[in-house]
Amino acid sequence: MSPHTPSPRTPPPHPPSPRSPSEPGRSPLVELRHISKRYPGVVANRDMNLVVRPGQVHAVVGENGAGKSTLMRILYGEEQPDGGELLLSGEPVRLRSPADAIAAGIGMVHQHFMLAENLTVLENVILGAETSRWGLLDRRSGRRALEEVSERYGLDVDPDVTVEHLGVGQRQRVEILKVLYRGARVLILDEPTAVLVPDEVRALFDSLAGLRARGLAVIFISHKLDEVLAVSDHVTVIRAGTSVGDFATSEADPRRLSRLIIGGELPAPATRDRTGGGPVALRSRGLRAGPVAEATLEVARGEILGVAGVQGNGQSELIDAITGVREISAGSLHLAERDVTRLDTRQRRRLGLACIPEDRHRQALALPATLWENVMLGSEDLRRRGRWRVDRKAARDLTRELIARLDIKAPSVDVPAAALSGGNQQKLVVGRELSGRPAVLLAAHPTRGVDVGAQAVIWELLRDARDDGLAILLVSADLDEVLGLCDRVQVMLRGRLSAAVPAAELTPQRLGRLMTGTEPEPAGPVAGAR
């Protein structure tokens, strides 16, 4: 890395004050102090702080994978923190299971509803918390309690209708009632608007206002900024497993918020002068595949094209469509000059397509298999040379070479991939995909969840490969990465790819606005024209 590039994971220069002055004087209902949680190879949470007061809708925002769900699982007793403290009404507690959490007055409304379709609303609500009289189910008192709760919070649902006849918004209301029925004072709503249409969102927000007025605390998890600003009283921003901002919504500046979420305040990796683009190596025209509504792009040899966007706008599906895992329903895909729209994954890889998948554990590695087996998995070269045989020696030699060259910390090539830390696993994946000297590399969030050292190595590898003439399609939500590595950038929003903009014309602020849709997409030349 060039000398003027500071480490990208140092804290932002001006961390927001942890407590804003407008804080109401009520004592907190929930307090999480310095929570940390590690999974093998990944730090999911570190030094996470959260203070939730009664009578507030408290938004927890952050990208997918930022650590929101881990934090909520800890609060709901589904996971045990490795460090830190959890306080309820000022008392330190240990929640060992969701049952503990429910008993302590914490309720969770999952993104995916957990309702029995063929039971009535009443039956669903009392399920698992039934009252009984002389060993018999006491529907009457259950019904009375439900009506009471329903009236108090203004959540109107017919208790006798079966759930299968309810719409999504109503089902969600039943989920909320379920939680309230069990006496929750703190409600966790995990991405509650993800499944709702706009009208239902408004209804939900009205319901939340009712809960707030009754002095409950609502934790609202989301990555949609407009909703957060509309509904919440207080915002906590989470990025890379830690809380990076905490302030009253009234004081929140949307731009600053979006920068905090996607990390635009951090200095970018140094851009390097391009050696000049060669012929087009990857081209898609009007590509359509599931949530990908329209993707037109061109990547030249010796170029990095960035696809920036907030997670969940179709980037993962775009990558899957290009690798051949997801079927292309319309449009065309070319590798070099060859039409590969109808070819399968193996054939595309043979033509020089390589991929660093976004989810290392799901798509890149077989964790229980050894390092050399994992290298074998992704090396077209080894496969081709071995024909139908596994050349163990060649695979081990290549793995050893990667370990030495990329400084991968591994005791031998025969350990399972699970034994490596996240950063070392990722270096192995990147090295493996590059080892076959591919023509096109798809890199989806190549440095997510890896430590600083590995991040620098991976960026360097990508730049070197680009300079050697590789065409790279980089999908990332990290502004630093996009602006620091890419030559041109296209923004993906709601399944559509914008026209390409030279990275030099973008500032973190502008890119952030494009990604969140607060600035209309550039009406520039069509994608691909350079």
Added chain:
Amino acid sequence: MRPAWATGRGALSTLAAPALALLIALTVSTALLLTVGASPGATYLTMLEFGVRPDSLVSAVNRSTIYFFAGLAVALTFRMNLFNIGVEGQCRIAALLAAAAGASLDLPAPLHLAVICLVAVLTGAVWAGIAALLKVWRGVSEVLSTLLLNYVATAVIAYLLAEVFAADSVTGSTRELPPSARLPVLDGLLASFGLSLPAGAHLGGAVLGAVVFGAAVHWTLTRTLYGHDLRISGLNPAAARAHGIDPRRMIIVTMLVSGGLAGLAGLPDLLGNTYRYGLDFPSGAGYTGIAVALLGRNTPVGIALSALLFGFLERSALILDIQGIPKEIVTIMQGVIVISVVVAYEVVRRVERRRTARLVREETARTVASEPVGQAS
């Protein structure tokens, strides 16, 4: 990371689960024997004394070859999270057609045997292939289709025997195979090692076949691209798919090979014992194969060992009736072994996972602490 990760600990944990399983099974059987009022010590001793007699051992080994083939067939599918529950049907329908083909041909000995084997392999593969196609085309769970195809096989066999292959037979079975279609016995091989068998006991030639096929399967699993793809598909189907291993192709190939091996499982009996296929043909080996594969942890060596154990248990059970102890106790013991295997592997797996997590956590803590926070270069 520490070198403890290397082979030593791996071997230990490979043995830990089966040992734990056998221990649980032994405890349960002992309790069972006590409830029926038999002395566990005496019972085990009797079984052991009878079981290690030379003729018993030979019989156990012969029996185990059947379980070995059935176990291999099941294990292959287990390796990629498929469940071929239909080894029983594949094995029996293959045995029938092999018997019919063998009886109707007149060929020199080695060729005759080869043709019979080929017919058995192809029949088993076709029968298993039906389930594979249903899964690939229509998403029908292979657990259901292979299981139900067992019943179809039973009906088809009954029909074919009654109407085609044994229509004019008094015994209700296919015509007896000529000597050229019978497996040679390996007594001569034993004799060359200075071992002689008591009268009436013979070591079947199928044992040699089991060794050859076992080695071939082992080699395929560990040294071929197919074996590699099979392993990765089982460990992480999503990663396999993302790297161009076509799941549908893998399902079809694996089910065909599994069915082929299942077809071989009927041959030790057919070519070394009964020489004909009738309604009284020994059955049940396909189901035992599931247990054998589970106990053997899906590796050829493990399956060989567990097949030998099952063969030994079944043979030594024969003495129990004479002693007035219900020999079903051994069947229960086998069942308990299978359940304990599942439990034991789960226990060992959890212990392993916790150990891995701890190691990694320590490692992460160490690297994070030593990681330079600032500039990398």
